[in-house]
Amino acid sequence: MTSTGCKRTLLENFTEVLTAVGNQAVVGDATIQRFCPGSIAIEDGMIVDVGPPDQVLARSGQFDERIDMTGKSAIPGMIDPHTHLVFAGDRCEEFNRRLHGATYVDIAKAGGGIKSTVRATRAATQLQLEQRGIQVLNQMLMQGVTTIEAKSGYGLDHATEIKQLDAMRSLSQKHPVEMVQTFMGAHEIPAEFEGRPADYIDYLNQDLLPEVKARGDVTYVDIFCERGVFELEDSRRHLERACELGFGVRLHADELVHMGGSGLAAEVGAISADHLVYADRKDMERMAEAGVMATLLPGTSFFLRGNYADAKAFREAGCAIALSTDFNPGSSHTCSQSLMMALGCMNLGMTFEQSFVGVTLNAAAAIQQAHRLGTLEVGKSADIAILDTHNPLFLVYNWGINHVEHVMKAGNWVVKNRLPVQAA
Numbered sequence: 001m002t003s004t005g006c007k008r009t010l011l012e013n014f015t016e017v018l019t020a021v022g023n024q025a026v027v028g029d030a031t032i033q034r035f036c037p038g039s040i041a042i043e044d045g046m047i048v049d050v051g052p053p054d055q056v057l058a059r060s061g062q063f064d065e066r067i068d069m070t071g072k073s074a075i076p077g078m079i080d081p082h083t084h085l086v087f088a089g090d091r092c093e094e095f096n097r098r099l100h101g102a103t104y105v106d107i108a109k110a111g112g113g114i115k116s117t118v119r120a121t122r123a124a125t126q127l128q129l130e131q132r133g134i135q136v137l138n139q140m141l142m143q144g145v146t147t148i149e150a151k152s153g154y155g156l157d158h159a160t161e162i163k164q165l166d167a168m169r170s171l172s173q174k175h176p177v178e179m180v181q182t183f184m185g186a187h188e189i190p191a192e193f194e195g196r197p198a199d200y201i202d203y204l205n206q207d208l209l210p211e212v213k214a215r216g217d218v219t220y221v222d223i224f225c226e227r228g229v230f231e232l233e234d235s236r237r238h239l240e241r242a243c244e245l246g247f248g249v250r251l252h253a254d255e256l257v258h259m260g261g262s263g264l265a266a267e268v269g270a271i272s273a274d275h276l277v278y279a280d281r282k283d284m285e286r287m288a289e290a291g292v293m294a295t296l297l298p299g300t301s302f303f304l305r306g307n308y309a310d311a312k313a314f315r316e317a318g319c320a321i322a323l324s325t326d327f328n329p330g331s332s333h334t335c336s337q338s339l340m341m342a343l344g345c346m347n348l349g350m351t352f353e354q355s356f357v358g359v360t361l362n363a364a365a366a367i368q369q370a371h372r373l374g375t376l377e378v379g380k381s382a383d384i385a386i387l388d389t390h391n392p393l394f395l396v397y398n399w400g401i402n403h404v405e406h407v408m409k410a411g412n413w414v415v416k417n418r419l420p421v422q423a424a
């Protein structure tokens, strides 16, 4: 396998090529295409043909490079539409205390939880945040994830929120994982505003949001809409202000109790509402009507030993469903989307195909990129995860194993033989 730079490349004779079909979010069961065997033709970073090997060869003519993929399978580069990418420190000791019986409240009282990550992130330099971020992005890439959404929200003050956004911008320029950026200053109430969430929202609305908008690199605003953090009224004020300024909005909603955040997502026209463990049927229907993506995060349910969202109920209500890791240091420290597929199948009531669409086409739609990412179709970016197995079902069936052997992003090899390719 040669390096990047070939103009026309043919990845031929995959034992299977598996992809959903389409340019927008799918509600219910997607059209799934399987070519067994299949080939993919690539030119200038785009997919120009896909189908049975003999047909692709006959249609597409000469290639600068042909690579035999017999025995392997291909899926679209996976998309993770909800990550807290940039932070300092870790909480592994706190995790162990939890295993020994400490409660979340015990840990918070001892200065742990999100507040400890905020302290560490405030103390870190931008360079330190980037160095850690590159490690995580490499892990994502090696797991077949080629595009992510990434949030700020471990600063909760001006300097650190901006430092996180600067780190994300720098990472998105130097690392092949494509990134859309979200400002989440309303991730928690900072110590400086303890007991005064409304004042903190005023501060964010007046001071930070306009400055963040002026940067030009932040697409979305997110908020932790939850009992005891930001209640409905404060959440609404913040999201409406974000909409006024031209941001798209998303919410952490109904994760721990039913408070109506998913209904608010419909009301403000959010792109996505995430978690949704305690969303009720009425709010699901309102989300469906408003076209809000239901992004489910089973990693947090698993890691906090909590309840799982009900994917079947969302499907029946007419919502499209995406899956995400919620990568973060406290409640889901993983960047494995194939593990989320496994949890989706085993604990959310999804089929393999639904979970597959949840990390590809619908995940692309959750960040408004389904017109160019999320499927292996002509005209889309050549973002391809190549698996060391003849059948992509192994992603879930043979769980806990990373099956991703090679990865292509926009036609360039970014993982070869399981290792990131160093940029030239």
Ligand SMILES: [Zn+2]
Binding pocket: 082, 084, 252, 326, 328
């Ligand atoms: Zn989150």
